[in-house]
Structures are given as structure tokens and as C-alpha cells.
Amino acid sequence: MHLIETRNLTHTYNKTIDALKGVDFIAGRKQRIAIIGANGAGKSTLFKHFNGILKPTSGDVLIHGEPITKSNIKEVRKSVGIVFQNSDDQVFSPTVEQDVAFGPTNLGLDEHTIEHRVSEVLKILDVEHLKDRPPHHLSGGEKKRVAIAGVLAMEPQVLVLDEPTAGLDPKGVLDLTNFVNRLPEDYGMTVIFSTHHVDLVSEIADYVYVMDGGQIVAKGTVEDIFDQQQLLSDLRLDVPPIPKLIKKLKDQNVDIEMAYKYDDAEKSFLKAFGKLK
């Protein structure tokens, strides 16, 4: 049974805007799934179906094999945590600490467990020093970290991050990359994220969905997707610089192995230039 599955999911806003047109999506345990697509492709709309914020116009959304209903929506929201693009909507308590405690408190956990979880996630997201600050006075990147901490404190099985790196500084992006990479192994979580930073996809994801005009137009491993460079540029998407450069060299008959991640590319280049022992 899949953690999340959508079958032929459609969503029409205001009876006129077809934002999703027959989406089949699957998320399993301990996966890192990227969803890429140009503005308006339908990524956020799809995410809003994962925990019942939106209801399907037609088709199915199954969480642990069950459709979302009034009687299980609390459980669904416990197991699928979503951090939206605009963190302003997700931080609202007088202090960061209280804000992060909001979710676990709502789950009815005891005080000791709440305290423990809050201090853990504040550490993980490196926002401990902000714990007494009012969240609405934080910078955009700080707010984003606090919003992620708040959702993580509920210990969901699936963490959904809608453009998590938007507005983060380079160190923030690096921290987020490391954080996401640890989630499946260290916490047994599945993470689903959308991004316009394609180079991040190869560093983090093990499976990629490509959306366009409300449909999934390609899916596969990082290799499967980033080998289709023409498709990506037709969809107004970037190809990450590493495979793009290596493909150009290969086209000019340089004997070099394809790579998608920075570390692998370093090895490929060293090997190609005969410097690898």
C-alpha cells in the first residue's frame, strides 16, 4: 500500500480553470520525490490534495490506501505535513517556540513530549536562537525554517515542501539540502518537494515528476529526467548545469562519464583528465 496515491485526479477551480487533468502520482516510504514544472503547472494544487485542503473534482486521492473523509482527516493531517510557499500564512504565534509547539499541542500530546519535540526541531532547523522572537518579525528565510520546524514537530510520515528554497540564502539552501537528505534514513520520512532550482533536484531527489498544464508529462529517476534535455527546455525548465556541461563535452567527443551530482561530476572530470588514482 502506498503512503500517497492519486488516481486520475482532476481539479477545476471555479468551474473554469483546469488546474489538474488526470494526475496519477505515487509516494512510497522513505522516498525523496521532486516535482518540477513551470509556473502554473499545478504543483501547489496537487499538494493541497495530499491532506484534504482541496477536494478532487474527479478521481481519487488515497492516503495509506484510504480516501480522505471527515472521519480520518485528522489522522491524514498528522501523517502528511505540508509547508507552503508563503511562510507568512503558517507562522502566527507570539513567539517562535509557541509557534512550533502549536501543531504538537493540537495533536493532544503531553507537555513533556511537546517540549522535547520543540527543542529537537529548533535544533535541527538551526533556529534555537530565535525561540523567543515574534515570528512575524523574522526574515523570509528564518520564517521558512520556523514553518518547516512547526510541521516537523508533528512528526509526519510525509513532509511536503512547496518550493522550500525560495528566498533562502546559499547557506540556507545547503542546510536544507542536507536536512532533506537525512529525512528518510534518520527519521524514516518521505519528502515530496517542488522547486525551480533544478540543480537541487539531482542532489536531493531519487524520483522526479515533471508537470505541465495540470498533467504529469514525465516521471523517473534523476537520470531518466535530466537525460531528456530537449523536453525540459520545451517546458521552460532548466537542465542542471552539471549534466548540461558534460553532455556538451560528450557531443564534442570528450571521453567523460555522465554525472548529475557535484561529487560524481568531480570524479568524472578527474577520471576524464587522467588525474584519478
Ligand SMILES: Nc1ncnc2c1ncn2[C@@H]1O[C@H](COP(=O)(O)OP(=O)(O)OP(=O)(O)O)[C@@H](O)[C@H]1O
Ligand atoms: N485558488 C485558485 N483559484 C483559481 N485558480 C487557481 C487557484 N490556485 C491556483 N489556480 C490556478 O491553477 C493553476 C495551477 O496553479 P498552481 O498554483 O497549482 O501551480 P504551481 O505549479 O504551483 O505554480 P508555481 O510554480 O507558480 O507555484 C494556475 O493556472 C493557477 O492560476
